[in-house]
Amino acid sequence: MRPLLPILAALIAAIAAAGVGRGEEKPVPLKPGPGEDVVAANCNACHSLDYIRINAPFMTGKTWEAEVSKMINAFGATIEPADAKTITDYLARSYGRPG
Amino acid sequence: MLDRRTLLRGMGGAALAGSGLLPRLAAAADKPALTTGLPEGVYDTADLEALPGKKPLIKLSYRPPNYETPASYFDSAFTPNDAFFVRYHLARIPARLDAATWKIKVGGEGATAPVELDLADLKNGFEQVEIAAVCQCSGNRRGLSDPHVPGVQWGLGAMGSARWKGVRLKDVLAKAGLRKEAIEIVVNGADGPVLDKTPDFVKSIPVWKALDENTLIAWEMNGEPLPHFNGFPVRLVVPGWTATYWMKHLVTVEAVSKPFDGFWVKSAYRIPTGRFPVTQHFLTQMTETSEPITEMVVNLVVAAPAPGHKAKAGRPLEIRGVAWDAGYGIRRVEVSLDEGKTWREAALGQDHGRFAFRPWSFRFTPMKPGTVTVLAKASNGIGQTQAEALIFNPAGYHNNVIRPLAITVV
Numbered sequence: 001m002r003p004l005l006p007i008l009a010a011l012i013a014a015i016a017a018a019g020v021g022r023g024e025e026k027p028v029p030l031k032p033g034p035g036e037d038v039v040a041a042n043c044n045a046c047h048s049l050d051y052i053r054i055n056a057p058f059m060t061g062k063t064w065e066a067e068v069s070k071m072i073n074a075f076g077a078t079i080e081p082a083d084a085k086t087i088t089d090y091l092a093r094s095y096g097r098p099g
Numbered sequence: 100m101l102d103r104r105t106l107l108r109g110m111g112g113a114a115l116a117g118s119g120l121l122p123r124l125a126a127a128a129d130k131p132a133l134t135t136g137l138p139e140g141v142y143d144t145a146d147l148e149a150l151p152g153k154k155p156l157i158k159l160s161y162r163p164p165n166y167e168t169p170a171s172y173f174d175s176a177f178t179p180n181d182a183f184f185v186r187y188h189l190a191r192i193p194a195r196l197d198a199a200t201w202k203i204k205v206g207g208e209g210a211t212a213p214v215e216l217d218l219a220d221l222k223n224g225f226e227q228v229e230i231a232a233v234c235q236c237s238g239n240r241r242g243l244s245d246p247h248v249p250g251v252q253w254g255l256g257a258m259g260s261a262r263w264k265g266v267r268l269k270d271v272l273a274k275a276g277l278r279k280e281a282i283e284i285v286v287n288g289a290d291g292p293v294l295d296k297t298p299d300f301v302k303s304i305p306v307w308k309a310l311d312e313n314t315l316i317a318w319e320m321n322g323e324p325l326p327h328f329n330g331f332p333v334r335l336v337v338p339g340w341t342a343t344y345w346m347k348h349l350v351t352v353e354a355v356s357k358p359f360d361g362f363w364v365k366s367a368y369r370i371p372t373g374r375f376p377v378t379q380h381f382l383t384q385m386t387e388t389s390e391p392i393t394e395m396v397v398n399l400v401v402a403a404p405a406p407g408h409k410a411k412a413g414r415p416l417e418i419r420g421v422a423w424d425a426g427y428g429i430r431r432v433e434v435s436l437d438e439g440k441t442w443r444e445a446a447l448g449q450d451h452g453r454f455a456f457r458p459w460s461f462r463f464t465p466m467k468p469g470t471v472t473v474l475a476k477a478s479n480g481i482g483q484t485q486a487e488a489l490i491f492n493p494a495g496y497h498n499n500v501i502r503p504l505a506i507t508v509v
Contacts, residue, residue, distance in 0.1 A: 022151070025161040028144075028161070045293065046297070047160065047163065047190060048161040048162040050144050050158075050161060053143060054140045055252065056138060056139065056140035057140065058246065058247040059249060067249055075296075075297045076292075076297045095140070
């Protein structure tokens with residue numbers, strides 16, 4: 001194994017010299033309910049689901065709808081209209097307040 | 100100093116694991132000390148977690164990574180690199196960034212002599228400067244907006260102060276033959292969106308700000324290479340202005356003679372026109388109703404005592420923290436113990452320059468058990484002070500409301 005050591009050392013040095021890293025991502029559970037799977041499948045493509053959990057429970061059905069629209073119209077998320085409705089309803093019910 | 104997690108590790112986790120004691124303690128250790136007034140979801144979700152190369156910070160989102168610095172770190176004029184906050188908009192962040200092959204393209208239609216520079220070119224070709232400056236996310240304290248507004252629910256710690264070393268952007272632009280028609284400088288970094296259709300995070304700054312002698316292309320932070328998650332290997336440093344302009348992983352710098360029309364300037368990072376006490380405006384991007392956020396407003400944070408600290412009656416208590424503004428310099432920090440009827444001056448610590456954190460401290464002796472409410476406010480060199488009531492805006496920017504600190508005295 002001895003010849004490997006210098007290579008390993010060089011590799012470690014190279015990694016140290018370059019900026020390396022990607023954080024460990026633990027699963028972020030969402031509240032169970034109809035549409036939870038649609039939310040996970042769509043939203044999780046671009047961002048972790050803690051984004052949803054920290055924006056609660058002050059959002060309303062209306063503001064959640066605006067967020068989903070923003071993701072589609074401003075950020076280019078491809079979400080079918082029916083799925084967008086499912087997502088909005090789930091978010092309003094599980095991570096919103098009435099209004 | 101040993102924190103509880105380090106202590107647990109030192110005590111031998113295996114022995115404790117069987118006792119049923121560990122999970123509870125470990126779970127408690129992972130919960131950060133958060134300020135009051137955040138959305139409930141933050142208290143449920145935020146954890147202390149460490150990104151590679153970082154100490155445990157307050158994790159608000161994994162992907163893109165948004166981690167804030169615990170307030171206890173603001174007991175110092177400089178924020179350690181491994182505790183410096185992390186903020187990304189979009190999740191495609193290169194896992195490896197190589198300083199040796201890094202290149203920055205400087206050009207655009209507003210430059211006559213486009214150049215491509217590597218790190219050696221930067222270091223050898225221009226005068227090197229170091230400046231102490233606060234890097235604060237525009238949305239710092241968004242989570243404290245009342246009513247709450249959507250977005251990353253930052254508490255107090257989407258900021259830090261560091262010594263940044265690099266070269267002046269104006270020197271680099273001169274090398275690229277900046278034309279007099281140029282009105283904005285557009286900057287982009289190596290990170291990008293997951294979906295092609297998502298607008299890449301690209302920003303512009305007015306040419307006069309780009310030519311400010313304090314605006315840098317920096318590769319060093321507190322005497323060390325920039326951490327991966329703080330823009331390695333080079334980032335823009337725009338002292339006095341919020342961090343949205345401090346482009347990380349800088350790859351292009353382009354001079355343009357027309358206002359840049361990207362999403363992150365035209366639609367995001369905007370404040371209602373004329374509502375905030377700022378003197379520097381981004382005129383080529385201003386409309387009647389909104390304008391880009393620019394300078395930071397004068398503010399302070401309390402680092403100690405920590406939330407939940409119990410002071411002892413009859414014993415001196417020291418309140419400490421840092422104050423900062425857009426570079427007019429902190430002139431005064433005042434403290435009130437009687438709900439704002441009377442104010443006493445706090446002691447200011449060492450001055451590390453007008454763009455840096457200014458430490459402050461205030462000593463008093465609470466005489467009887469109960470609750471003491473402490474108010475503290477900072478004022479700057481042009482007579483600005485903190486807001487008594489929130490100036491509400493839809494993105495939750497510029498929250499410098501004086502925050503009452505309730506201290507339990509036993």
